[in-house]
Amino acid sequence: MSAPARPESIARLEKLVAALKAKGIVTEQEIADRQASTDRASPEIGARMVARAWLDPEWRALLLRDGAAAAEQMGVSMAGAPPLGVLEDKPGLHHLVVCTLCSCYPRAVLGYPPSWYKSFEYRSRAVREPRAVLAEWGTVLPPDTKIRVVDSTADYRWMVLPMRPAGTEGWSEDRLAALVTRDALVGVALPQVPLAAAAE
Amino acid sequence: MSAPVAGDSGQPEPRAEPVAARFAAGDRIRVKDDWPERRGPCHIRTPHYLRGREGTVQAVLGAFPNPEDLAFARPAPLRVLYHVLFDQPPIWHEGTEGDTVLVEIFEHWLEPAATPAKEAA
Numbered sequence: 001m002s003a004p005a006r007p008e009s010i011a012r013l014e015k016l017v018a019a020l021k022a023k024g025i026v027t028e029q030e031i032a033d034r035q036a037s038t039d040r041a042s043p044e045i046g047a048r049m050v051a052r053a054w055l056d057p058e059w060r061a062l063l064l065r066d067g068a069a070a071a072e073q074m075g076v077s078m079a080g081a082p083p084l085g086v087l088e089d090k091p092g093l094h095h096l097v098v099c100t101l102c103s104c105y106p107r108a109v110l111g112y113p114p115s116w117y118k119s120f121e122y123r124s125r126a127v128r129e130p131r132a133v134l135a136e137w138g139t140v141l142p143p144d145t146k147i148r149v150v151d152s153t154a155d156y157r158w159m160v161l162p163m164r165p166a167g168t169e170g171w172s173e174d175r176l177a178a179l180v181t182r183d184a185l186v187g188v189a190l191p192q193v194p195l196a197a198a199a200e
Numbered sequence: 201m202s203a204p205v206a207g208d209s210g211q212p213e214p215r216a217e218p219v220a221a222r223f224a225a226g227d228r229i230r231v232k233d234d235w236p237e238r239r240g241p242c243h244i245r246t247p248h249y250l251r252g253r254e255g256t257v258q259a260v261l262g263a264f265p266n267p268e269d270l271a272f273a274r275p276a277p278l279r280v281l282y283h284v285l286f287d288q289p290p291i292w293h294e295g296t297e298g299d300t301v302l303v304e305i306f307e308h309w310l311e312p313a314a315t316p317a318k319e320a321a
Contacts, residue, residue: 083262100247127249127301128292146298149288153245154281154304155264 042111043182051176054164081108085156095160096187098126099152106157137188160187167193219263221280227257228313243271246309254313255286280307
C-alpha cells in the first residue's frame with residue numbers, strides 16, 4: 001500500500017504490542033480479529049446497505065435511526081466501532097461528507113478511506129467550495145439542489161444514503177448495489193445507471 | 201461514579217444513561233469564540249471556521265467522553281454532543297444561498313445565540 005515498514009518501526013510496534021499484552025489491555029487474538037474485520041470491510045457493505053434501503057422501507061427507517069444496528073443486522077460487527085450516522089439525500093438536498101480535522105471515515109462499512117479523502121486539499125475545499133469540488137468530480141446535481149456538507153468532527157461516523165436513480169424499477173438488490181460506488185457513499189458522486197442498462 | 205473512560209477498543213462509547221442536554225433541536229446557538237490553542241497544548245474538535253458562528257441545533261447525538269481530556273489520558277467527563285447546522289455562505293463570504301454545513305459540536309462549546317430563530321426559512 002505504501003513504503004515498506006522500516007525495521008525500527010516494526011521494533012517499536014512489537015514493543016507497543018508487548019506492553020499492551022503485559023498490561024492486559026489487548027490480546028494477540030483481539031488484534032488479529034480487528035485486523036481481519038478491518039480488511040474485510042469494503043464499500044460493498046455500504047452499497048448493500050443502500051440498495052436494501054431502496055427496496056425495504058422498514059429497514060430504511062432502521063438505517064436512518066441507528067446505522068450501527070442496521071449494519072449489525074447485515075452481519076457487520078460494529079463492536080468497538082463508533083456510532084454510524086446515515087445522511088438521507090432527498091429531492092433538493094445532497095450530502096457531502098468530509099473530516100476537516102483529520103480523516104474520520106465510516107471504516108466499518110466502507111473500509112479504508114481513499115487517499116484523496118485524507119488529503120489537505122479535499123479537507124479544506126469540501127467545506128468551503130463544495131460545488132467546485134463536485135464539479136471537478138464531474139458530479140452534476142439536479143437543479144435547485146442544496147448541498148449540506150457534513151464535517152465529521154467528533155464521535156460519529158457518517159455515510160450518505162443517496163437517492164435511487166430513475167430507470168431502476170424492478171431491479172434486484174444485487175443489481176442496485178452495483179450502482180453504489182465508494183464515492184457515492186460519501187457524496188462526491190451520484191449512483192449512475194450505465195447507458196447500456198438505461199437503453200434497455 | 202467512576203470516571204467514564206474510552207471503551208476497550210480505544211473508541212469512546214456513548215453511555216446508556218441519559219445526560220441532561222442544555223439545548224434541544226431547533227435551538228439557536230453560538231459557537232464560543234474561544235481559542236484554547238493560544239493558551240497551550242490542547243486537542244480541540246471544534247473547527248476554527250466555526251468559532252463565534254451562530255447555528256441551529258439539529259439533533260442531540262448523545263453523550264461522549266470529552267476528547268479534550270481523552271487526548272491527554274486525563275479522566276474524561278461525559279459531554280453532550282450536538283449536530284449543529286450552519287448556513288454556509290456567511291462563514292466564507294462566498295458560496296450558494298441555501299447550502300449548509302452540519303457539524304458535531306460538544307455542549308461546552310455552545311452558548312445561546314444572540315439572534316432569535318429565523319422565521320420559516
